Amino acid sequence: MHFGIIVFPGTNCDLDCLHVVTKVLGQTGAPVWHEETDLSAFDAIIVPGGFAHGDYLRTGAIARFSPVMDSVAEFARMGKPVLGICNGFQILCEAGLLPGVLRRNLSSHFICRDVYLRVERNENRFMHLSNKNDVLKMPIRHGEGNYYADDDTLAAMEANGQILLRYCDANGFVTPESNPNGSAGNIAGVMNEEGTVFGLMPHPEACAEAILGNADGLLLFNALLQELRPNTPQTADRGLLGV
Amino acid sequence: MPTAHIFVTLKSGLFDAQGATIRRALHQLSHSAVQDVRIGKLITLTLDSTLGGEEMQRRLDQMCQQLLSNPVIEDYEITIDGDGAAEGGEPTLAPLRKPAYSRPTLGGDVKTADGVAINEPFALDFTAYQSLVNEEKLALRSMAWQKHGAWIMGQLNERHADWILCVGGEVLDSGDTLENYPSEERLTELGKANDLAPWVFSRPPT
Numbered sequence: 001m002h003f004g005i006i007v008f009p010g011t012n013c014d015l016d017c018l019h020v021v022t023k024v025l026g027q028t029g030a031p032v033w034h035e036e037t038d039l040s041a042f043d044a045i046i047v048p049g050g051f052a053h054g055d056y057l058r059t060g061a062i063a064r065f066s067p068v069m070d071s072v073a074e075f076a077r078m079g080k081p082v083l084g085i086c087n088g089f090q091i092l093c094e095a096g097l098l099p100g101v102l103r104r105n106l107s108s109h110f111i112c113r114d115v116y117l118r119v120e121r122n123e124n125r126f127m128h129l130s131n132k133n134d135v136l137k138m139p140i141r142h143g144e145g146n147y148y149a150d151d152d153t154l155a156a157m158e159a160n161g162q163i164l165l166r167y168c169d170a171n172g173f174v175t176p177e178s179n180p181n182g183s184a185g186n187i188a189g190v191m192n193e194e195g196t197v198f199g200l201m202p203h204p205e206a207c208a209e210a211i212l213g214n215a216d217g218l219l220l221f222n223a224l225l226q227e228l229r230p231n232t233p234q235t236a237d238r239g240l241l242g243v
Numbered sequence: 244m245p246t247a248h249i250f251v252t253l254k255s256g257l258f259d260a261q262g263a264t265i266r267r268a269l270h271q272l273s274h275s276a277v278q279d280v281r282i283g284k285l286i287t288l289t290l291d292s293t294l295g296g297e298e299m300q301r302r303l304d305q306m307c308q309q310l311l312s313n314p315v316i317e318d319y320e321i322t323i324d325g326d327g328a329a330e331g332g333e334p335t336l337a338p339l340r341k342p343a344y345s346r347p348t349l350g351g352d353v354k355t356a357d358g359v360a361i362n363e364p365f366a367l368d369f370t371a372y373q374s375l376v377n378e379e380k381l382a383l384r385s386m387a388w389q390k391h392g393a394w395i396m397g398q399l400n401e402r403h404a405d406w407i408l409c410v411g412g413e414v415l416d417s418g419d420t421l422e423n424y425p426s427e428e429r430l431t432e433l434g435k436a437n438d439l440a441p442w443v444f445s446r447p448p449t
């Protein structure tokens with residue numbers, strides 16, 4: 001599987017993603033400069049974290065007009081998976097590929113720590129290797145991760161199964177205390193209606209190797225591989241995922 | 244060259260985390276009159292004068308909706324000044340907002356509605372105090388610190404207080420935490436009862 005990793009001026013998690021894709025997953029991948037427009041070589045696109053265009057104006061606001069973004073939208077329309085991580089999530093929201101917007105953290109602080117996430121839906125190509133209500137641990141590092149969408153949008157997303165991850169405590173309870181940034185409904189990750197674009201604030205690429213003490217992020221990457229290679233046996237047993 | 248000023252503000256009803264943080268900081272600096280703070284952006288565009296009137300307005304709207312604001316959470320307001328609006332036809336937009344008030348410099352500069360300079364904040368009657376805008380109240384508070392700073396510190400220290408409430412140079416209340424600041428209603432009530440301006444002084448940050 002060939003992964004395209006979009007690089008804007010200010011992106012800084014591109015090499016981490018490339019490392020996971022090539023060295024951990026054993027797949028191939030290539031950086032894609034934001035001025036390029038041809039994504040035909042790729043099977044999946046990752047919009048990684050960072051500070052695209054310095055986060056000027058609003059996070060993701062300028063990046064969404066980079067030439068590559070039209071191609072990313074077209075890529076998703078063709079039914080291929082697009083994964084947005086952190087700043088990538090913000091960019092996909094600004095571009096209208098995902099509903100809602102990420103606002104300044106409620107505390108106004110930049111937060112860098114591990115959080116727990118509850119898997120809300122697994123009947124999709126991104127989370128199908130997890131069980132519903134599984135608790136994952138992943139790091140967040142952001143200043144603008146406070147997810148907002150109006151009530152109607154939230155209700156529609158809930159009904160369509162687009163809310164895939166919520167911040168929770170270690171036991172899987174979604175509580176106000178476990179909400180690090182003020183996100184509506186503790187939302188940490190959402191998918192578009194078509195099930196092709198997924199954005200999340202936590203960094204799965206930063207927790208995809210046992211040697212780093214946490215490989216929960218691999219569930220997401222492996223899910224992408226297995227979606228496109230139906231012969232690979234699916235498993236909900238996290239112990240068997242090359243961890 | 245016409246200049247467009249675009250004010251981007253958070254939609255009302257949405258919680259403003261930055262604003263709340265700044266409000267807390269202002270309160271710690273003893274500006275307890277501040278009820279709410281909302282943060283926005285001012286974006287200034289210098290335009291060439293080939294666009295005018297309705298076309299300019301249309302294009303600016305487009306810029307705001309595409310890039311300069313996010314309609315999910317933000318509102319925007321456009322004002323234009325310079326010659327462009329007139330040149331292209333009917334000037335459809337209001338002139339740039341002028342700040343309503345410029346901060347007075349310290350000392351004798353703040354005047355009552357009758358034009359009498361205020362030299363002693365403690366002697367100011369309540370009606371005159373109420374007619375002042377916030378900047379004027381702040382300037383008078385600074386004046387009180389300048390004139391009576393040693394006395395204020397003495398009163399704070401004597402009570403081991405973080406703040407004191409003074410009416411006419413008499414301390415009516417004090418507290419040792421910034422959480423139990425006297426409310427605006429309480430200040431109004433005490434000011435009315437004594438017909439003197441109520442002042443709250445808090446311990447300056449060390």
